[in-house]
Amino acid sequence: MSNVYDAAYxxxxxxRASNEYADLQRLYEIVNSDEATKGMFENFRNLQMSLQQKQMMGQEIAPEEVEQAQKTVQLVQQNPTISKLMEAEQRMSMVIADLNKIIMKPLEDLYGLPEQQ
Amino acid sequence: MSNVYDAAYxxxxxxRASNEYADLQRLYEIVNSDEATKGMFENFRNLQMSLQQKQMMGQEIAPEEVEQAQKTVQLVQQNPTISKLMEAEQRMSMVIADLNKIIMKPLEDLYGLPEQQ
Ligand SMILES: [Ca+2]
Ligand SMILES: [Ca+2]
Structure with a gap:
């Protein structure tokens, strides 16, 4: 399996050498260098995670929570640095998803596509 | 990003060239070549998936379901081909988990370790 680990490294x-990673690093530093922007972004992240967790657990999301989430999204989207960071994260996520698809192809060939949830 | 895709391929x-994958392929074929063994394995897989899904959704698992699961595990473990296949799957899962840890290291360095669930 050593070739597999070599390929992973x-x-x-x-x-690390990609433009996508450099963008992410640069924007993340800019967002974190300003306390107000950093706080806004963390606030948004925490809200996002708590909603995702509720969804995964099959818990109901209250209308006030949906409303608060929408307000928070609007707020962060108005911040140009945060919205650029979120776009950079989106691009990186798409690359990671592509990579996973390529790597998991051999196992998919063996088992067929995973069952629909 | 072309280097990243090259590395993924x-x-x-x-x-595909690894011994671990060849073992998995060989054992999976043996299990599937016998109808009774194949049925037993699929039965076990379906039960396992439905229990995992319930757990993820925060649904309660009835004592009869736990009992049935234990019986099914005992049954499949007595089948030498299935238990070898399950060991081969375990080894492959550990490799895949290692690879993911390596690949996700750059993002982990950026964001810190993911929050505990
Ligand atoms: Ca299938
Ligand atoms: Ca963190």
Whole structure:
């Protein structure tokens, strides 16, 4: 399996060297360098995670929570640095999803597509 | 990002060429070549998935379901081919988990460890 690990370390190096990673690093530093922006972003992240967790647990999300989430999204989208960071995260997520698809292809070939949830 | 995709395709090739993958392929074919063994294994897989889904949704698992699951595990573990396949799957899962840890390291360095659930 050593070739597989070699390829993984190559991929790690290539991710660190990519423009996508550099963008993410730069924007994340800018967002964190301003206390107000950092707080707004953390607030948004925490809200997002708590809603995702509720959804995963099959818990109901109250209308006030949906409303608060929408307000928070509007607020962060008005911040140009945060919205650029979120776009950069989106691009990185798409790359990671592509990579996972490629890597998992051999197992998918063996078992067929995973059952629908 | 082309280097990252190159590395992913290298990893895919290395996985297909690995002994771990060959074992998995061979054992999966043996299990599927016998109708009774195949049925037993599918039964076990379906039960496992439905229990995992319930757990993820925060649904309660009835004592009869736990009992049935234990019986099914005992049954499949007595089948030498299925238990070898399950061991091979375990080894492959550990490799995949290692690879993911390596690949996700750059993002982990950026964001810190993910919050505890
Ligand atoms: Ca299937
Ligand atoms: Ca953190």
């Amino acid at each position: 190559e991929m790690e190096k290539a991710i | 290298e990893m895919e090739k290395a996985i």
